[in-house]
Each structure stands twice: as structure tokens, then as C-alpha cells.
Amino acid sequence: MKHTLSVLVENKPGVLTRISGLFARRGFNIDSLAVGETEDPALSRVTISVDGQDQPIEQVTKQLHKLINVIKITDLDPNSSVTRELVLIKVHATSETRSEIIQVVEIFRAKIIDVSASTLIVEVTGTKDKIEGIISLLRPFGLVEVVRTGKIAISRGRKRT
Amino acid sequence: MKVAAKVMMEIFKNEGVEVVFGVPGGSVMPLYDALMDADLLNVLTRHEQGAVHAADGYARASGKVGVCIATSGPGATNLVTGIANAYMDSVPMVAITGQVRRPVVGTDAFQEADTFGITLPVVKHSYLVTDEHELPRILHEAFYLARTGRPGPVLVDLPGDVATALIDYDPDNPPEPNLPGYKPTVKGHPRQIKEAARALAEAEKPMIYAGGGIIIAEASDELRELAAYAHIPVTTTLNGKGLFPEDDALSLGMLGMHGTRYANYAMTNCDLIFAVGVRFDDRATGKVDTFAPDAKIIHVDVDPAEIAKNLAVDIPIVGDAKWVLRSLIEELRKLEPSPERHVPWMRQVEDWKQAHPLPLREDPDGEIMPEFVIQKLWEVTRGEAIVTTEVGQNQMWAAQYWLAKHPRRFISSGGLGTMGYGFPAAMGAKLARPDLTVVDIAGDGSFQMTSQELATCVSYGIPVKVAILNNRYLGMVRQWQELFYEKRYASTCIECQPDFVKLAEAYGAQGFRATRPDEVEEVLRIALASDAPALMDFRIKREANVWPMVPAGSAISDMLGGGEA
Numbered sequence: 001m002k003h004t005l006s007v008l009v010e011n012k013p014g015v016l017t018r019i020s021g022l023f024a025r026r027g028f029n030i031d032s033l034a035v036g037e038t039e040d041p042a043l044s045r046v047t048i049s050v051d052g053q054d055q056p057i058e059q060v061t062k063q064l065h066k067l068i069n070v071i072k073i074t075d076l077d078p079n080s081s082v083t084r085e086l087v088l089i090k091v092h093a094t095s096e097t098r099s100e101i102i103q104v105v106e107i108f109r110a111k112i113i114d115v116s117a118s119t120l121i122v123e124v125t126g127t128k129d130k131i132e133g134i135i136s137l138l139r140p141f142g143l144v145e146v147v148r149t150g151k152i153a154i155s156r157g158r159k160r161t
Numbered sequence: 162m163k164v165a166a167k168v169m170m171e172i173f174k175n176e177g178v179e180v181v182f183g184v185p186g187g188s189v190m191p192l193y194d195a196l197m198d199a200d201l202l203n204v205l206t207r208h209e210q211g212a213v214h215a216a217d218g219y220a221r222a223s224g225k226v227g228v229c230i231a232t233s234g235p236g237a238t239n240l241v242t243g244i245a246n247a248y249m250d251s252v253p254m255v256a257i258t259g260q261v262r263r264p265v266v267g268t269d270a271f272q273e274a275d276t277f278g279i280t281l282p283v284v285k286h287s288y289l290v291t292d293e294h295e296l297p298r299i300l301h302e303a304f305y306l307a308r309t310g311r312p313g314p315v316l317v318d319l320p321g322d323v324a325t326a327l328i329d330y331d332p333d334n335p336p337e338p339n340l341p342g343y344k345p346t347v348k349g350h351p352r353q354i355k356e357a358a359r360a361l362a363e364a365e366k367p368m369i370y371a372g373g374g375i376i377i378a379e380a381s382d383e384l385r386e387l388a389a390y391a392h393i394p395v396t397t398t399l400n401g402k403g404l405f406p407e408d409d410a411l412s413l414g415m416l417g418m419h420g421t422r423y424a425n426y427a428m429t430n431c432d433l434i435f436a437v438g439v440r441f442d443d444r445a446t447g448k449v450d451t452f453a454p455d456a457k458i459i460h461v462d463v464d465p466a467e468i469a470k471n472l473a474v475d476i477p478i479v480g481d482a483k484w485v486l487r488s489l490i491e492e493l494r495k496l497e498p499s500p501e502r503h504v505p506w507m508r509q510v511e512d513w514k515q516a517h518p519l520p521l522r523e524d525p526d527g528e529i530m531p532e533f534v535i536q537k538l539w540e541v542t543r544g545e546a547i548v549t550t551e552v553g554q555n556q557m558w559a560a561q562y563w564l565a566k567h568p569r570r571f572i573s574s575g576g577l578g579t580m581g582y583g584f585p586a587a588m589g590a591k592l593a594r595p596d597l598t599v600v601d602i603a604g605d606g607s608f609q610m611t612s613q614e615l616a617t618c619v620s621y622g623i624p625v626k627v628a629i630l631n632n633r634y635l636g637m638v639r640q641w642q643e644l645f646y647e648k649r650y651a652s653t654c655i656e657c658q659p660d661f662v663k664l665a666e667a668y669g670a671q672g673f674r675a676t677r678p679d680e681v682e683e684v685l686r687i688a689l690a691s692d693a694p695a696l697m698d699f700r701i702k703r704e705a706n707v708w709p710m711v712p713a714g715s716a717i718s719d720m721l722g723g724g725e726a
Contacts, residue, residue: 010342013289018281025282062466068286068306071342 002031003057004083004153006161007046007064008072011037015069019046022067028060032085034150043071045161047152074161076153081161083153087131088113089122092142101141108134119144162327165293166195169257169324171332172297173201176304178228180204180219180592182212186232187272188259191324193230202592204621207613209236211585213243213256214611218586220252221572222547223593224379226307227252232259234272237318238279242579244314245283249576250400251377253312255303256280262322263291276318285313293326298336305338310345311464312377345463349480349488357435357459357476358492364433364457366506367393370416370445373400373575374438374462374482376568381405383486384437391493392503393435394510396424398445399556400575401438403565408544413510414519414564417445418711419557422517425709425717427510428453437461438482441471442576451716461485519561520708520723528702529678531555531630534685535562538600538628541685546598547572547590551583551607553637555630557707559602570597581610587625588618598626598689605631605658615668618694626688627696629661632703640706644721665696674698 009015023030031049038045061073093101110124124134155161180202185193196203206212209231216227231240237258247254261270277289286306288299303315375384381404388395388411395405396416413424434456446452449472459476460468468477522530548563549572550556565571574582587601608629618625639653662672671693675684688695708722
């Protein structure tokens, strides 16, 4: 099972290195990782996706907790949290295929943010399923580049993550 | 406003630092200049590895935080082994490394190394000081982190221009630590403790498996009380030696790869393990699948990440060992367990003890056997000395035959297994406990890794004793080669060695040699009686092995050697 760990950390130099180094040396794999400042500039939020089948999630979180700069870890329940990822897709587009690509983009409520003679850049936000869906539909046109932010997540309702 | 380096001396004083170990260099010159006027002992070692192990030995013998100092670049990288060693064995330590001046950090400046990055996996925490005004808080935090919770080494990387900057510091009003993510658990969960008490009261074949965490938590008295009250045999890890008197009838000595047969049999056959301050290390458990197959396991540790790390646990308790043991004893007394119910088990354990004692070998060629030296050393010091060890056969013989009686008097590199540790650690231990005899039980291979510290001992008049069990081999590897590599002794014959007696004398220390068993006691008596650092070269039976032995990856009940199964 995939787990989304939302890790609240002190916004200090070296914190990300400590986290990634811990995963590397304990043999835990990271599926995706996103990091940014929170509403409090002294704190950052790291969202880490890990596969709970490959490694005991309990051991991952306990080891993370040992890092002095880690304040709080939440293993987000998919039913009571919202996850999103932002992806930029550069796709081949000719005069023949351009309108077909635009249709796909509209269906997915994505955006076209750059146009050149031979390419389009598509910006899409969504869950993993949506993103994989649009990528698979755009693939036949020829993907030039795909850049993903990694998943971020937040708990639903009034509760703080 | 005061110079930061001088402020550091005030912080050392505030934190109770009595001694620092280190080697100077360009980027720590301001610090060393301030040390000249500071009210503490500044020990110049001959290599940074000597400094970090000495700080470690000082910390283990005293329970206080050990402090070491090295300059940027090679000075700092020379500390790395010792920092990793302290990390593995949870030793409270603050390591201060110089760094190049802030404007040139990241430019591959002279003697620049990314010390923060290099040490990241082997520290409890670390700091690179970029703002001089943060220095007082950082240094106080470093000491606080090093000694609390599960102790460990904390590194402070200090650019040279930070040390000379002007800062404010009021020793009567030091900055508070600001560590929102650090809250070690002291009190164990009351329900879990009740459950543990019930399990102990119901068990018919219980065992106590205790380790270094008991010594760190100063909980030896509580553990002794529990064992005596509930009639439970005690086995310890290497770093647990001394937490329970090994000449007590309830002691089964050390368990594991070179543990006693009776400890390993008892662990394999018991129905309950009360594990406290241990981490189920592979050297202790052997093959995990066959470890104590019928036992319920209670595991007490201050570090939640140790629980269920290597094997599943039935009753986990996170908390300080002393606190948990106190409340557990209280709970257990309420249950008034019958002392009768362990009688058959105690009889069985006693039978194993009688049937499989550790071997006391007499060599047909009349050569010195290692256990003979250790036993004589014990007799001469009445077992009251602090013993440090090197790593390898010497360490395991010391673990088997030195019956440790007190906590903080058996000091050994357990987790990392660092050759060269014992001698500088003995130096640190002697400075912590000048009232006690301190002996490094050494191998000739290990001793040569840090023997330059003889100069430090002579220079500061630190009368440490070194007992080399000299077999002119890297003996433990040779033993494995004998058993598992068809006696192909690759790179383990180190017959080319200095004359250790002359080596000691060359440094201004005393040197003695024994080549026959009847010379051993006299050498020990003379060397230990002297006020000087002294080295004893015991020429032991070259191919003596450590028995019993559990081959790596086997069940701990599958032992080779040392009495029939």
C-alpha cells in the first residue's frame, strides 16, 4: 500500500539532506517528494510518498522522528485527505495534431501555457490517476519532456495535517 | 560583547566540562588560544582519532559528555571513525570541528571538507554555525542533545571567523534550547508496565536480557533489585557488562556469538524475555528466526525506533529504563509472584552452567593462554579496575573472562567494532576516574592502530596500563580463516611488529614482557603498581581461538567449541 507521509520540519539548512540521507541509508525507497514553506516561515512541509509493502512504514516514521528537526509526521488517510500534483508536459504538435491535443487538454481541464511551431506545453494539476490518464493520452503524439512536482497533500476538514 | 571563542570557554564551564581532547590547526587557532586561559584540562593527543576515542572513554567512565576538538579538513575527517563509534554505542559527546572562514566555504579552500555532510549519517545531530550570535544557543543545545534521551554524538562545525566574532553571552542567563521536535519519552506507558509485570509474574522460564541502556540510565540498582526479587537469570550484551555483577549466582555472563553456552541455551529455551536497554543486535541474537522461539518478549527502550526493528515484540515499553524499572518493580510486588514457580527453571539453568563452563585451557607446550592473563589481571586488581578493550579476540576473551562487577568499568567498542579504540578510551577513562586502575586489554594488531597515544599518556602523566595479548596475528580474522577459509591466512599474519617493550620505553613509558605463564603475575604486579603508563607484552599461544563461537547467521544455540553440547 502507498503511504503519503506529511512531515512538518524546522525550516533549517540541511533538513532535506537529513531526510533523504536517512531514506537512502536505511534502504527505504521514496516514490515522490515535495517540499515547501508553510504558513509559518520557520516551518517547512515535506510530503513523501512511500511504498508500505517494500518497507515497514512504522520503522520509516520512527526513524524520521529521530531527526531532531522533524516536528510532526502524519500518515495521511487517503479517505480524509486531498492529494494533488502539478505536471508540465511538453508534447509534439503539428498543424494536423494540434486541435486533437487541445481537445484532450480540455477534457482533463488542463491548460496550454506555451505554443511553438512544433510543440505545446500543457500544465495539469490533479491526482495521480488523472495525471497518468492525460500522460497516456498525450504519449502517442510524442512526449518531449515531462516534469512533475511530486505529490502534495493536505487533510480534509478543519483538522490540521 | 565578547570574542566567541572566549564565550565557548564560559559555556564549557557552564556545562561542567573538565577536560577536552584534541589537536589544533589553522581554523581552530582562536579556540586553542582561548583554551590556554580556560579553567579545564586541554589534552593534546597525537592524532584526532586518539582525541575522539579518549572523549568517548571519558564519557563512558564518567557518564558526562565527552568533548573533542579538531581542525577543519583532515582534522575533522580523522574524527569520523570515533564519532561513528560513539553513535553506535550511544555515547554522549560533543565534537567541535573547525571550518574554513565563512566567505570561502564551498570554494575548495585549503583544508576545507564538508564535515557536516560527511558526518551526517553518524551523528545524533549536527550544526554548521553560520551566524555567530546563534553560537551560544547551539553549543548549549549540543550538550543537551548529547546527554538526554538516547545519548549520542553532536557535531558543531565552526568556521574560523565565527570563533573570532564578537557576541553577547550572559553565563547566568544562558539561551534556552529551541528544539520543538525533540521530546524524549521518560515515563513508560502504565498499562504496558502493568502488562509486563503480569507477564513476569506468570512466566515459568524467564530471562533478563540487558544492555548498555541500563548503564546509560544509571539503572543497575533497579535491575539488580528486579532480578533478585523475581529470581530471574540475567544475561547481558557486551556493552551491558557491569550492569549486573557477573560473580552473582543469577548472572549468565554475555550472550551471543561468543557468549556463554549457558546464556545462549537459556535464551533459546526460555518462555519470557525481559529485554531492556538492548537493540537485538545480530551478534547477540544470531539467526533471528530461531532466536528464543517460544518466548514472549517485553522490550524496554528509550528509543522507539529500536522497538520491533529487528524482531517482533509482544509488550513494547518506550521510556527511561530507570523510571520503567522502578514502576515495574512496584507493579510486580503488588502481584506477589510465588518464588516457587521458577525453581525447575533455575535448576535447569544451573545444570547448563555446571555442564558447559567457559573453557580454562592449559597449553601442552606451556605457552600462555589468553584467559590465564585475564584471570590473573582480575585477581591482582580484585576485579575493581576499569577495563577497556581493543577489538577482536582480545575483546571477546575480555568479555568472557573478565567478570565485571560495576557499571562504567567495562568499556568496549560494541556496535562499530573499532580497532584502536581501547587505548585512547583508557586514557579518557583514567582522567574520569583517576582513583581506579585502568587497563586496556589489547591485541597487538589493534594496539598498533593508535599506539602513538603513548606520547600523550607520558606527556600528561596518565598512568594507563596496556595488556597486549600478543599473538602476532589479526587473530579474530585468522580464526575465521581457520574455520571457514581452509586456513588460508590472507593478510592476517603480522609477525613484523615492533618490540613493544622498547616501543613503550622509546616513548618514556614502561615496558614489560611475559613469555611463560609463571611470569604473568609478576609482570602484572610490577606494571600495575607503578605510577607510570606501562605496557605489558604477553606472548600468548599464537593460534588460541575464542570458544564457544556461533558461526555468523546460525542460531545462538548452535555453538562450536568450548565444551560439548
